[in-house]
Amino acid sequence: MEKTIRHGIIGLGKTVGIAASHIEGLRRNDSLVLTAVYDILPQNARDMLDRMGVSGVTVCQSAEELFSMVDSVSICVPNDQHTALAVEALRHGLHVLVEKPLADSADAALALEQEAAARPDQVCMVCFNYREYSVYRFLHDYLCSGALGRIYFYRQQLGGNRIAQFSVKREWRMDKTQSGPGALADFGCHMLDLAGWLTGELCGEVHPLAAACNTVIPERQSLSGDGLQPVTNDDCAVFMARSDSGTLYTFTASRVGIWDHSIEIVGEKGMLRADLSAGNGVQVWLREAGGAYLPENRKVLDISNEQGHTGILNTFAACIRGECTDPRTVAYGRRMQATLDWLDQNAL
Ligand SMILES: NC(=O)c1ccc[n+]([C@@H]2O[C@H](COP(=O)([O-])OP(=O)(O)OC[C@H]3O[C@@H](n4cnc5c(N)ncnc54)[C@H](O)[C@@H]3O)[C@@H](O)[C@H]2O)c1
Known part of the structure; x- marks a missing residue:
């Protein structure tokens, strides 16, 4: 064509x-x-x-x-x-x-x-x-089918290791005037987007509750190499949210090292877990609502993956x-930005 x-x-x-x-x-x-x-x-x-x-x-x-x-x-x-x-x-x-x-x-x-x-x-x-990754599309369809029933809690962590090394020079993303918040916004916006998209239909809107941020490398060499400059936003952040229906959400964002990109969702009829840094497997463990988690019901499904930008x-x-x-309109992006602003301004 x-x-x-x-x-x-x-x-x-x-x-x-x-x-x-x-x-x-x-x-x-x-x-x-x-x-x-x-x-x-x-x-x-x-x-x-x-x-x-x-x-x-x-x-x-x-x-x-x-x-x-x-x-x-x-x-x-x-x-x-x-x-x-x-x-x-x-x-x-x-x-x-x-x-x-x-x-x-x-x-x-x-x-x-x-x-x-x-x-x-x-x-x-x-x-x-991130919504375009096959693993997240699978989780979306699985959750929307109601297979997990009421969702109790949702946990996710996301980040990177590229700038964990102290000798990496100060980039625009370490300057609040150019980036806004640091890891909180960089990785947090993907996680908040996924949380709202994956569970919104079942749980309602996701509202921020609290955050804590840390700048662990306070100064870096300037790009021109002529001295140290301050890092003016966060290197890592943890934050919490709750949905209209009471589901609890916890998130960890880090640009100074993170082992896995995992997500775990637990509900009344089972739980899902995926770690995108360790392949495309989704772990599914279902039970009768309120019943026991039986070892034989624990399964790993291999989901093919697709590059998100494609x-x-x-x-x-x-x-x-x-x-x-x-x-994913700019009106939606701006509401997300307001959530990130709130988390940043209220961070401990
Ligand atoms: N969707 C994702 O998963 C994802 C991943 C990484 C980065 N990003 C986002 O992509 C954007 C770029 O990040 P990056 O890490 O690729 O940046 P980068 O530092 O690698 O590249 C930015 C480029 O923009 C150029 N530039 C700066 N101001 C400009 C201007 N006014 N006009 C034209 N060019 C200009 C710079 O010279 C540089 O080449 C950021 O908003 C970042 O948050 C998204």
């Missing part, structure tokens, strides 16, 4: 370089064709295209130039730059997929929410891509083609 939607990427990457996952997802998408890229540091753009083996794509000199060449755009820059670029992209008539978290604060996302609301024919989605780019394209709508 001929690809007909010209797509651009802004922010090609230096630290994580999440743009690589967008490029991979675009390769597998049957409508979106990567046409142009822009990075404020053009060498970052050229390096990423080389690394990914991409040719025939224009490296633009400005965001304006890119907006004039494409129909849709992925915004993959630091959090504080998301909303101004997304507003401009919408004003140029583009469809927008903006990386998570939507912004560095809920206030910073207000203008974008208003711009998107005024343009209902343009798709503007936040990249909560799934969200497929959904984004389907929304542009008018085949569906998606709840």
Whole structure:
């Protein structure tokens, strides 16, 4: 099939370089064709295209130039730059997929929410891509079928080890003015999104209760290597929430080391457990409501997995083609941001 939607990427990457996952997802998408890229540091753009083996794509000199060449755009820059670029992209008539978290604060996302609301024919989605992993899709369908009955509690942890080493230099994500909260928002937004999506139908809305944050590496070498600079947001966070129906939620987010990416959901008729860092198995242990957990009822199901950005780019394209709508709107992203703001401001 001929690809007909010209797509651009802004922010090609230096630290994580999440743009690589967008490029991979675009390769597998049957409508979106990567046409142009822009990075404020053009060498970052050229390096990423080389690394990914991409040719025939224009490296633009400005965001304006890119907006004039494409129909849709992925915004993959630091959090504080998301909303101004997304507003401009919408004003140029583009469809927008903006990386998570939507912004560095809920206030910073207000203008974008208003711009998107005024343009209902343009798709503007936040990249909560974890919903697209097959394991989470399985958990969603399993829970929505009611197989676990009433949900008692939900536990999840998520994070990374890349910057656990003290010698990693101070990146934008360690600066509150560029990132907003640290691990709390970086990983917490994915976990809150999953919690609401996986259990919302059964348990109602999920409301934050309490948080505690810690900055364990208070200073890092500056990027230019000319001295130490303070880290001004959290390296790790724990937080709690409760749903309308009384289900309890606990979350751990860490960017300074985490062993597994596990999730555990316990209800009146059984429990589910998955650890995405150890393969695609989902452990299922059912019982009669109120009965015993019998060893013979404990099962491991192997679920095939799919890269999350492939799934969200497929959904984004389907929304542009008018085949569906998606709840991961900027209004939703801003409500999530307000929850993160509350947790950050009230953290112990
Ligand atoms: N969905 C996910 O799972 C996931 C994973 C990692 C990162 N992210 C998000 O993706 C975004 C980017 O993170 P990253 O780790 O890839 O960043 P990065 O540091 O690797 O890359 C950011 C790039 O943006 C460029 N840039 C900065 N300001 C710019 C501007 N105004 N215009 C154009 N280019 C600009 C930088 O030069 C850099 O190349 C963040 O919002 C982050 O939270 C999402």
